[in-house]
Amino acid sequence: MKNIQLELPGRSYEILIRNGLLREVGQRLASLGTGRTPIIVSHPHLWELHGKILAASLAAAGMEVPVVTVSEGEQNKNLSTLELIWRQLVRLRADRRTLLIAFGGGVIGDMTGFAAAAFLRGIDYLQVPTTLLAQIDSSIGGKTGVNLGEGKNLVGAFHQPKAVWIDPELLSTLPPRELNSGLFEAIKYGVIWDRTLFDLVCAKAALFPKLDPIGLEQVIAGCAAIKAEVVSQDEKEGRLRMVLNFGHTLGHALEAATDYSLLTHGEAVGHGMILAARLALRMGMLAETESRQIESALRKLAPLPSLSSLTWEEIRQPMLADKKFSGSKLRFVLPIRIGSVAIVDDTPLVAVENTVREYLAHQSRN
Ligand SMILES: NC(=O)c1ccc[n+]([C@@H]2O[C@H](COP(=O)([O-])OP(=O)(O)OC[C@H]3O[C@@H](n4cnc5c(N)ncnc54)[C@H](O)[C@@H]3O)[C@@H](O)[C@H]2O)c1
Ligand SMILES: [Zn+2]
Numbered sequence: 001m002k003n004i005q006l007e008l009p010g011r012s013y014e015i016l017i018r019n020g021l022l023r024e025v026g027q028r029l030a031s032l033g034t035g036r037t038p039i040i041v042s043h044p045h046l047w048e049l050h051g052k053i054l055a056a057s058l059a060a061a062g063m064e065v066p067v068v069t070v071s072e073g074e075q076n077k078n079l080s081t082l083e084l085i086w087r088q089l090v091r092l093r094a095d096r097r098t099l100l101i102a103f104g105g106g107v108i109g110d111m112t113g114f115a116a117a118a119f120l121r122g123i124d125y126l127q128v129p130t131t132l133l134a135q136i137d138s139s140i141g142g143k144t145g146v147n148l149g150e151g152k153n154l155v156g157a158f159h160q161p162k163a164v165w166i167d168p169e170l171l172s173t174l175p176p177r178e179l180n181s182g183l184f185e186a187i188k189y190g191v192i193w194d195r196t197l198f199d200l201v202c203a204k205a206a207l208f209p210k211l212d213p214i215g216l217e218q219v220i221a222g223c224a225a226i227k228a229e230v231v232s233q234d235e236k237e238g239r240l241r242m243v244l245n246f247g248h249t250l251g252h253a254l255e256a257a258t259d260y261s262l263l264t265h266g267e268a269v270g271h272g273m274i275l276a277a278r279l280a281l282r283m284g285m286l287a288e289t290e291s292r293q294i295e296s297a298l299r300k301l302a303p304l305p306s307l308s309s310l311t312w313e314e315i316r317q318p319m320l321a322d323k324k325f326s327g328s329k330l331r332f333v334l335p336i337r338i339g340s341v342a343i344v345d346d347t348p349l350v351a352v353e354n355t356v357r358e359y360l361a362h363q364s365r366n
Helices: 021-032 044-060 079-091 106-121 132-138 168-173 176-193 195-207 213-233 240-245 248-257 265-282 288-301 312-321 349-365
Strands: 002-006 013-017 037-042 067-069 098-104 124-129 143-148 151-158 163-166 330-337 340-347
Touching: 002 213, 013 021, 013 213, 021 044, 021 098, 021 124, 021 163, 037 044, 037 106, 044 067, 044 098, 044 168, 067 079, 079 106, 079 143, 098 106, 106 124, 106 132, 106 143, 106 151, 124 132, 132 168, 132 176, 132 213, 163 213, 168 213, 176 195, 176 213, 176 240, 176 265, 176 288, 176 330, 176 340, 195 213, 195 288, 213 240, 240 248, 240 330, 240 340, 248 265, 248 312, 248 330, 265 288, 265 330, 265 349, 288 330, 312 349, 330 349, 340 349
Parallel strands: 013 163, 037 067, 037 098, 098 124, 124 163
Antiparallel strands: 002 013, 143 151, 330 340
């Protein structure tokens, strides 16, 4: 069992990682305090796949827990679904002692967290993440919210969970493309923070999830520890937390430019990290050997859909509209070596343009 403590004044919590942990949820709930009445939020399909084990664990601890299910997909991470959740909670007579259990990927985690943040002006929730992305990223750190028609994650709240309980065995049913999407984010942690983790992901990724469950547990713990460390030092994205955006500046622009349909989030970030490494190389911040290593690690991990249909203009527009840009300055998180990044506040637009144009030209030759 890996046990990581996320330290925040008055809101510290534990992140536990162990194969088979889902079976212990019932008995562990008791440790969170007495008088809790849990309600699970999940997707129907996911509940069908893994709900039995969770329900059995809760039943063994004397709890018969209601399940609120909502439709899956990013397109349902919106205010209408949130209202459905809240109204269900009212019908189930939820009160201030209710503990929501987010049982799903990042979509469920973000929505359940926000549902908890606002219901009766704030109730507690627990994260039991079921995708690799959620296990290493979205379930940790308390960012919650939903999308609007105008853009992603525009409405939300910082609301930390009471605990994050991670069972890597859940990933055995995850579609390979979703698993790979999470692995791109795992590489991100290696590049921004920890060379050893980078090497570990590169060496073992092909065996995940079933052929090396211990290795997978190690990778998840390595990533979760970095996320917890960063969040405990900078909960509300003052400056340090921005390092987690490595690969995301252009990644988000690529997602938007392709209408969120061509690429998974992880694939977009995969392209974004290659571009950031090339940009750092162009700006003389990163050695060529390291840039190549980052790129080949990402390419070996999983195929990245070609961007040959895109133009620089289509990418530039959403990039400049990104809510994270201030004024005309381009802020990029750029690697200086594998294991360390710098936040560069005044990246020249022309360097970004040349890097992207070159990358796209190469894509079309593929
Ligand atoms: N809060 C944060 O800090 C943060 C960070 C990163 C991403 N996010 C958010 O996370 C979301 C993406 O999360 P995601 O990638 O987990 O997507 P997701 O929640 O949509 O899950 C992907 C798909 O996998 C299915 N699934 C989940 N677990 C499964 C399992 N064990 N077996 C089989 N199928 C399973 C889901 O039903 C869904 O269809 C985005 O909305 C993004 O904005 C939030
Ligand atoms: Zn991401």
